[in-house]
Structures are given as C-alpha cells and as structure tokens.
Amino acid sequence: MKKDITERQKQLLGIIYDYFQGSGYPPTFEEMREELKVASNQSVVDLLKKLVENGYIKRSEAAARGLTLLPLGYEALGRQPMAPFMGVAAGGPPIQALAITGEWQTLPGGLAKLKDEVFVLRISGDSMINAGIDDGDQVLVQTQKYFVSGDIVFAQVDDETTVKRFMSTDQPPYLFLKPENPKYQNILFKDNIELKGKVISVSKSGQWLPIK
Amino acid sequence: MKKDITERQKQLLGIIYDYFQGSGYPPTFEEMREELKVASNQSVVDLLKKLVENGYIKRSEAAARGLTLLPLGYEALGRQPMAPFMGVAAGGPPIQALAITGEWQTLPGGLAKLKDEVFVLRISGDSMINAGIDDGDQVLVQTQKYFVSGDIVFAQVDDETTVKRFMSTDQPPYLFLKPENPKYQNILFKDNIELKGKVISVSKSGQWLPIK
DNA sequence: AGTATACCCGACTATTTGTACAGGTACAAT
DNA sequence: ATTGTACCTGTACAAATAGTCGGGTATACT
Numbered sequence: 001m002k003k004d005i006t007e008r009q010k011q012l013l014g015i016i017y018d019y020f021q022g023s024g025y026p027p028t029f030e031e032m033r034e035e036l037k038v039a040s041n042q043s044v045v046d047l048l049k050k051l052v053e054n055g056y057i058k059r060s061e062a063a064a065r066g067l068t069l070l071p072l073g074y075e076a077l078g079r080q081p082m083a084p085f086m087g088v089a090a091g092g093p094p095i096q097a098l099a100i101t102g103e104w105q106t107l108p109g110g111l112a113k114l115k116d117e118v119f120v121l122r123i124s125g126d127s128m129i130n131a132g133i134d135d136g137d138q139v140l141v142q143t144q145k146y147f148v149s150g151d152i153v154f155a156q157v158d159d160e161t162t163v164k165r166f167m168s169t170d171q172p173p174y175l176f177l178k179p180e181n182p183k184y185q186n187i188l189f190k191d192n193i194e195l196k197g198k199v200i201s202v203s204k205s206g207q208w209l210p211i212k
Numbered sequence: 213m214k215k216d217i218t219e220r221q222k223q224l225l226g227i228i229y230d231y232f233q234g235s236g237y238p239p240t241f242e243e244m245r246e247e248l249k250v251a252s253n254q255s256v257v258d259l260l261k262k263l264v265e266n267g268y269i270k271r272s273e274a275a276a277r278g279l280t281l282l283p284l285g286y287e288a289l290g291r292q293p294m295a296p297f298m299g300v301a302a303g304g305p306p307i308q309a310l311a312i313t314g315e316w317q318t319l320p321g322g323l324a325k326l327k328d329e330v331f332v333l334r335i336s337g338d339s340m341i342n343a344g345i346d347d348g349d350q351v352l353v354q355t356q357k358y359f360v361s362g363d364i365v366f367a368q369v370d371d372e373t374t375v376k377r378f379m380s381t382d383q384p385p386y387l388f389l390k391p392e393n394p395k396y397q398n399i400l401f402k403d404n405i406e407l408k409g410k411v412i413s414v415s416k417s418g419q420w421l422p423i424k
Numbered sequence: 425a426g427t428a429t430a431c432c433c434g435a436c437t438a439t440t441t442g443t444a445c446a447g448g449t450a451c452a453a454t
Numbered sequence: 455a456t457t458g459t460a461c462c463t464g465t466a467c468a469a470a471t472a473g474t475c476g477g478g479t480a481t482a483c484t
Contacts, residue, residue, distance in 0.1 A: 023280070255461065
C-alpha cells in the first residue's frame with residue numbers, strides 16, 4: 001500500500017534538502033520543527049516516519065542528524081541527484097589518459113561532497129559505435145571489482161584509459177577487451193589491464209539511456 | 213604562522229571524509245575518537261582545533277556533527293572537490309535546450325549531495341570560438357545574479373539555453389549577447405533573456421583553463 | 425456511526441554529544 | 455635548561471538532541 005507523498009511531507013523533504021545544501025549536514029528535529037512552523041516535535045517524528053516508510057529518506061537510529069535523502073526523495077522534489085564529472089576518456093584506441101583535473105582549488109564558494117562510486121566520462125573516439133557509444137557521448141561509470149563477460153567496462157591499459165567490451169571465453173584468448181567497431185583489434189589481457197568500472201548508462205545530447 | 217598539516221591531522225581529515233562518504237553526514241567526536249584509536253575525546257578536540265585554525269575544516273559551534281570540509285581540506289587529502297555535471301548547452305545558435313536529465317532514478321547506491329552554485333556544461337556549436345570555447349568543450353558555470361559587461365554568461369533565451377558574451381553599453385542597443393564568431397548575430401535583450409550564470413573556466417580534453 | 429489516516433499539541437524523559445578541567449609524555453627549537 | 459607544540463589520558467558535566475506518553479482535530483472512506 002504505497003502512498004503518494006503529501007504536500008506536508010514534501011515540504012519537510014525540501015527543508016531537509018535545503019538545510020543540507022546550506023550547511024553540509026542534515027538538520028535536527030528542532031530545526032525541522034522550526035521550519036515547519038509547528039509547536040511539537042512529535043509532528044516531525046510523524047512526518048519523518050512516513051518519509052522513511054515510503055522510501056524517501058533513510059534514518060540512522062540513535063544518531064543526531066542521522067538523515068539521508070534517497071533517490072526517491074530527490075525525485076519527489078524534482079531535483080536530480082547527479083554524478084560527479086571526472087574528465088575525458090578515450091573510446092577509440094587507448095590514446096588518452098583519464099584526466100582528472102587538478103585545477104579545482106580555485107573554485108569559488110563551498111563545494112560539494114560526492115560519492116566515489118559513480119562518475120561521468122566523456123568519450124572520444126569511435127571504437128564503440130556498434131554499442132551505441134559515439135564520439136563525444138557521456139557515459140556513466142559505476143566502479144566495481146567484478147565483471148561478467150559482455151559488460152562494457154572502463155579500463156586502464158598501461159598508462160591510458162579506455163572504454164571497451166569485456167569478454168571472457170573458455171577458449172583462447174580467454175580474456176580480452178573488444179572494441180565495438182570492426183576497424184579496431186581486440187586487446188588481449190596481459191598484466192597491463194585493470195578494470196575500473198562498468199558503464200551503465202550513456203548520454204547523447206543530454207538524454208541518458210541504459211546500456212545494452 | 214601557518215603550519216603544514218601533520219600526519220595525525222591528515223588522518224582525522226580522512227576519517228571525516230570517509231565517514232561522510234559512507235553515511236551522508238559528519239561523524240561525532242566519539243566516532244572520530246574510535247577511528248583514531250585513542251582513549252580520550254580530548255585528543256579529537258585538540259586535533260579538530262588545529263584543523264579549524266589552519267582552514268581545513270569549518271565547525272558549527274554548539275551543534276552535533278557540525279563539521280564541513282573546506283576546499284583546503286580536500287586539497288590536503290589529495291581529493292578534488294568537483295562540480296556536478298548538468299548536461300549540454302548550445303554554444304552555437306541557441307538551438308538546444310539545457311537538458312537536465314531525468315533518468316537518474318536508476319542510479320545505483322547512495323548519491324551525493326551537491327551545491328547548486330557551480331556546475332559543468334558541455335558546449336555544442338561554434339559561436340564562441342574567438343573566446344576560446346569550441347564545440348565539445350566543457351565549461352564551468354557559476355550561478356550568480358549580477359553581471360558586468362564582457363562576462364561570458366550562460367543564458368536562457370526563450371526556451372533555449374546558450375553561452376554568449378554579455379555586453380552592456382551606453383548607446384543603443386544598450387544590452388545584448390554577443391557571439392564570439394562573426395558568422396553569428398548579436399542577440400538583443402527583450403524580455404526573453406535571463407542570465408543564469410557566469411562562465412568561469414573552460415576545459416579542453418580535461419585541462420581546465422581560466423576564462424579571459 | 426465507525427474506522428483509518430494525516431497532522432498536530434504539550435510535557436516529559438532518555439540518550440547522545442560536546443565541552444571543560446587537570447593534567448602527562450615526547451620532541452624540537454631557542 | 456626552558457619553552458612551545460603535538461598529541462595523549464581520564465573524569466565529570468552541561469548542552470543538544472532524539473524519543474515517548476497521552477492525548478486532539480479534521481477529513482475521507484465504508
């Protein structure tokens with residue numbers, strides 16, 4: 001019996017979000033009570049309980065300010081949880097190092113915390129066009145350690161990074177990276193390849209699509 | 213008398229960062245004490261005081277978990293505070309709407325909070341090539357309300373977004389947006405233009421450069 | 425009329441969390 | 455030799471914060 005979010009619950013969600021944006025950590029019950037313009041923190045308790053039940057937020061028991069917005073919460077607010085942008089990876093022959101820029105110290109204002117598990121890369125090159133990944137596309141990468149044959153992976157080959165399809169077979173060459181473009185050759189595993197993450201989504205002109 | 217960060221202070225900084233990544237909010241003194249493997253939380257007090265003095269973190273007095281990592285803190289850890297990636301903007305004729313994607317619900321894992329004040333866009337089009345902004349470049353945009361003549365701005369024109377140089381003169385046409393490419397015409401202000409932010413940096417293949 | 429739900433009040437208690445005090449050790453610089 | 459600093463111990467206490475009890479009102483549905 002999943003309920004739609006009510007107006008009041010949405011308000012509280014917004015209060016939590018805004019507080020977080022402003023301070024860098026979640027609000028207390030008292031602060032939420034204040035913002036909601038109610039007299040008793042029992043109201044906050046009730047509303048939070050609903051938000052938890054319906055999957056909008058997560059609470060850590062017995063902890064001050066133990067609130068986390070879940071993806072559903074962002075969605076209900078109409079805000080998008082977003083991935084950090086990390087740089088540019090080559091999707092063609094592995095020619096271009098992953099450039100995590102070092103010039104951010106000069107960024108103005110307070111800056112966001114972020115998760116390391118997921119990030120966005122821009123692809124250059126045409127080696128994956130048959131998988132629907134074209135030059136200039138953005139891809140969303142989830143870092144993980146274990147992969148299955150057929151996954152499109154973000155890999156480091158020697159000193160360079162690239163995006164290719166990971167293949168594992170029971171015949172030679174057993175393990176290799178496969179470009180999705182007949183122009184290019186498979187890359188065989190020696191000890192020079194490290195898989196960094198799995199490509200889970202691709203963006204073309206701002207539209208994000210699942211990877212097949 | 214600015215001191216370099218000590219090894220122990222850096223450890224604590226890392227503990228705070230990691231805890232934040234894991235839970236979405238800062239740790240308590242007790243939790244930090246635990247991680248530092250010390251018996252008294254006075255040690256935490258001392259170390260935090262040093263971190264505040266030297267500008268690595270900010271504390272909110274009289275508040276549980278009132279910790280915020282400052283840019284200097286990220287720098288000391290060797291992590292880069294990064295800007296959220298928002299989508300694609302046209303740098304040519306204003307043909308392409310800013311696409312803030314709506315497909316993130318499926319993102320795995322907990323997601324980062326972020327500041328709204330700064331974000332990254334990808335440029336498509338050639339209307340700003342004389343300002344050093346080319347098709348496919350990324351630009352870093354800081355949202356702000358007030359602009360001076362000559363600023364390169366991220367603007368909404370009718371229902372579309374674009375990046376152009378903002379010009380303000382004491383002669384007609386007074387206010388207009390100027391493409392940095394003779395192929396294109398100035399865009400005059402009617403009531404259809406809203407300036408969203410200022411472009412403060414441009415990235416070419418991962419190298420971030422200041423905007424002139 | 426009865427039941428359920430969303431939302432609220434007020435007072436109180438329990439627990440978590442930060443702060444203060446009174447030191448101690450090791451080390452480097454003056 | 456003395457001073458300062460980084461880091462630590464241990465205890466006690468005050469403040470911040472979450473949780474609980476026992477209700478109330480309005481609205482919608484059966």
